[in-house]
Amino acid sequence: MRTADPKKLIKAYRDLPIGDRDDELCGIVDDIEMAETEPGIWEMTALIVGPGAWPRRRPRWLTGLLPGRRQVRVDAADVASTGVSVRLLKRADELGLAPVEHALLKHFGTA
Amino acid sequence: MRALLALVAVTALAGCSSRAEKQLEAVKSVRSILAEWALVEAQASKGRSPQTYADEMRQDSKDELEKAAKDLAGQPGAAQLVAKLRAGSPDSAALKQAADRLEPLEKSLEAA
Amino acid sequence: MKPLELFLGVLTAVGGFVDISELVFMSQAGSRFQYSLIWVIVIATIGIMVFGEMSGRVAAMSRQPLFNVIRHRLGFSLGLLTLVGALISTLITCAAEIGGVALVLQLLSGWNYTLLAIGAAAVFMLTIYLMPFKWIERSYGLLGLFMLVFGAAFLALVPSWHQIGGGLVPQGPPPEQTSTRDMLAYGYFAVALISAIMFPYELYFYSSGAIEDGWSSKDLLINRVTTFLGFGLGSMLAITLVCLSAQQFGPRGISPEMIGTVVLQPGLAFGKVGILLGLLGILFAIGGAAIETCLACAYGVSQFFGWRWGRHKAPKEAPLFTLAWVVVFVLALAIVLTGIGPVDLAEYAIVTSIVVLPLSFLPLMLVARDRTFMRDKANGVLANTMGWGFYALIVVAALAAIPLYLLTAGGKL
Numbered sequence: 001m002r003t004a005d006p007k008k009l010i011k012a013y014r015d016l017p018i019g020d021r022d023d024e025l026c027g028i029v030d031d032i033e034m035a036e037t038e039p040g041i042w043e044m045t046a047l048i049v050g051p052g053a054w055p056r057r058r059p060r061w062l063t064g065l066l067p068g069r070r071q072v073r074v075d076a077a078d079v080a081s082t083g084v085s086v087r088l089l090k091r092a093d094e095l096g097l098a099p100v101e102h103a104l105l106k107h108f109g110t111a
Numbered sequence: 112m113r114a115l116l117a118l119v120a121v122t123a124l125a126g127c128s129s130r131a132e133k134q135l136e137a138v139k140s141v142r143s144i145l146a147e148w149a150l151v152e153a154q155a156s157k158g159r160s161p162q163t164y165a166d167e168m169r170q171d172s173k174d175e176l177e178k179a180a181k182d183l184a185g186q187p188g189a190a191q192l193v194a195k196l197r198a199g200s201p202d203s204a205a206l207k208q209a210a211d212r213l214e215p216l217e218k219s220l221e222a223a
Numbered sequence: 224m225k226p227l228e229l230f231l232g233v234l235t236a237v238g239g240f241v242d243i244s245e246l247v248f249m250s251q252a253g254s255r256f257q258y259s260l261i262w263v264i265v266i267a268t269i270g271i272m273v274f275g276e277m278s279g280r281v282a283a284m285s286r287q288p289l290f291n292v293i294r295h296r297l298g299f300s301l302g303l304l305t306l307v308g309a310l311i312s313t314l315i316t317c318a319a320e321i322g323g324v325a326l327v328l329q330l331l332s333g334w335n336y337t338l339l340a341i342g343a344a345a346v347f348m349l350t351i352y353l354m355p356f357k358w359i360e361r362s363y364g365l366l367g368l369f370m371l372v373f374g375a376a377f378l379a380l381v382p383s384w385h386q387i388g389g390g391l392v393p394q395g396p397p398p399e400q401t402s403t404r405d406m407l408a409y410g411y412f413a414v415a416l417i418s419a420i421m422f423p424y425e426l427y428f429y430s431s432g433a434i435e436d437g438w439s440s441k442d443l444l445i446n447r448v449t450t451f452l453g454f455g456l457g458s459m460l461a462i463t464l465v466c467l468s469a470q471q472f473g474p475r476g477i478s479p480e481m482i483g484t485v486v487l488q489p490g491l492a493f494g495k496v497g498i499l500l501g502l503l504g505i506l507f508a509i510g511g512a513a514i515e516t517c518l519a520c521a522y523g524v525s526q527f528f529g530w531r532w533g534r535h536k537a538p539k540e541a542p543l544f545t546l547a548w549v550v551v552f553v554l555a556l557a558i559v560l561t562g563i564g565p566v567d568l569a570e571y572a573i574v575t576s577i578v579v580l581p582l583s584f585l586p587l588m589l590v591a592r593d594r595t596f597m598r599d600k601a602n603g604v605l606a607n608t609m610g611w612g613f614y615a616l617i618v619v620a621a622l623a624a625i626p627l628y629l630l631t632a633g634g635k636l
Contacts, residue, residue: 015294015302017291017526017529018529025531025532028294028527028529030299054299057299057300058300062300063299063300084286084287085287098529098530098531100543101530101531105540108539108542110537110539110540132632136635136636139478139636140480140635142476143477143478147481151484151487154490158494158495159494159498160487160490160494160495160498161499163330163333164331164498164502167329167483168484171481171483175480179480210476221402221404
């Protein structure tokens with residue numbers, strides 16, 4: 001997505017659920033990275049997933065108190081599509097998403 | 112000094128009304144529990160309720176009366192009445208009578 | 224559309240409509256204010272139909288359950304606040320339901336309350352672990368139809384149709400109850416009834432259930448029929464509780480302080496059989512609610528943080544979701560074991576839930592009218608008008624809830 005308004009970009013991606021290549025849920029978009037790829041045109045360059053992104057959300061006095069610092073950067077090239085949710089081109093474990101869940105799935109033999 | 116006295120008076124008044132409200136709440140609760148218990152006894156005496164149900168409701172009524180009566184410390188007559196009923200095995204008529212005896216107290220606390 | 228599917232869906236909604244809060248507050252409302260609060264129940268029922276239909280439609284069209292919608296529309300911080308509020312109120316409700324089930328089992332068996340509460344929680348956990356989602360919903364919902372004995376008792380005890388009809392007209396308390404204390408208590412009961420009928424956990428569960436059942440745009444008619452007919456019939460059952468109380472408890476000076484008192488209503492009509500059927504109805508209705516509230520908490524947390532969720536997956540395939548509902552049951556049981564009675568817990572649940580309601584329903588309204596999500600199934604003029612109208616009502620009720628609770632000592636003054 002390319003837009004002149006960075007707020008639209010944030011609204012289009014942030015807080016959407018993420019599904020991997022196998023259509024399994026693997027997190028929520030906690031924040032995004034974006035860049036001005038052309039003068040006045042902004043594009044999303046990466047999704048940021050994990051509690052490490054929370055302190056950047058407002059109000060910072062509250063979000064700064066939340067535990068967890070881990071975050072995963074998902075490059076825009078790994079995003080297949082977006083709409084009511086974000087679809088990825090790879091599996092969650094290939095991108096380091098939902099590590100706790102995957103550890104448990106491996107433990108139970110269902111990964 | 113006057114401001115302090117006024118603050119104490121207002122707090123005391125608020126405390127008083129809070130005590131009266133707690134007593135009113137307790138009396139209403141006690142009267143309802145007595146009426147519930149009376150209905151259980153009435154149904155049980157006609158063989159219209161399972162034995163286990165009636166026994167458990169009797170015990171629950173006594174337990175609920177004990178909780179409600181904690182706020183009746185300032186009303187010794189009512190507290191004694193409740194204690195007597197809890198200790199005995201009153202029938203439906205006695206329970207209804209007890210609930211009726213507490214009605215004037217409820218009305219006076221409402222008017223206060 | 225499969226007729227049997229539809230029929231079972233409606234029956235499940237009817238049998239599952241009444242939970243412990245409705246049981247307690249409907250009975251107390253009828254006893255204290257006779258038929259004068261029936262109109263509030265009707266309005267609240269229409270409200271839950273409107274929002275219920277919207278949540279099912281949003282889930283079917285966007286494949287997004289309510290908590291995903293809440294986070295996306297409110298953002299992280301406000302969404303987290305909503306989640307925390309929802310978890311607190313729903314957890315308290317779950318504890319009230321487990322306590323209520325233990326009380327009913329004690330009335331049936333005479334066994335120890337604590338052991339029954341632990342046993343009940345264990346049975347609910349096994350139910351969720353072993354049964355597929357559809358049958359978790361259906362089994363308790365259909366068995367909850369024992370509650371129809373209250374409807375039968377209502378008819379057998381010769382209701383006053385004239386007074387019931389009068390209760391449908393918006394009004395205040397009865398003419399002989401117009402003191403300040405009575406007016407405040409009437410206001411409190413009105414808010415409590417709205418909260419009891421429009422509990423947010425019902426929509427969290429319903430919208431997640433729609434996705435568990437794989438609903439799509441083809442299921443919108445099932446959604447409408449379930450919410451309108453199911454909730455409507457369920458509400459009629461709830462209204463019979465008010466009427467029975469007005470007729471049988473009010474004149475006797477009873478404002479039920481004990482859950483077991485409520486079954487005296489079918490007992491008055493049918494004796495032992497009425498009491499037993501009433502107890503069974505309450506057992507399964509609030510048992511089902513215990514499971515719904517637990518799953519609603521687990522759905523909320525999982526959806527907010529993007530975990531795998533759902534009973535359409537095996538428990539091991541959604542490990543964090545499974546852990547979440549186990550933890551909720553353990554916490555709810557811990558609350559029960561503190562000794563706080565189910566009736567008191569139901570009251571706390573009512574007050575905390577109505578406060579959370581505006582934050583839960585606002586994102587739903589915003590998404591349901593958004594054509595990028597809903598395509599041609601976005602809210603029309605009627606849904607928008609009714610939705611915003613009920614939203615305004617919820618906001619007023621939410622603001623009034625805590626002051627009225629404090630001023631009336633929870634309706635007891």
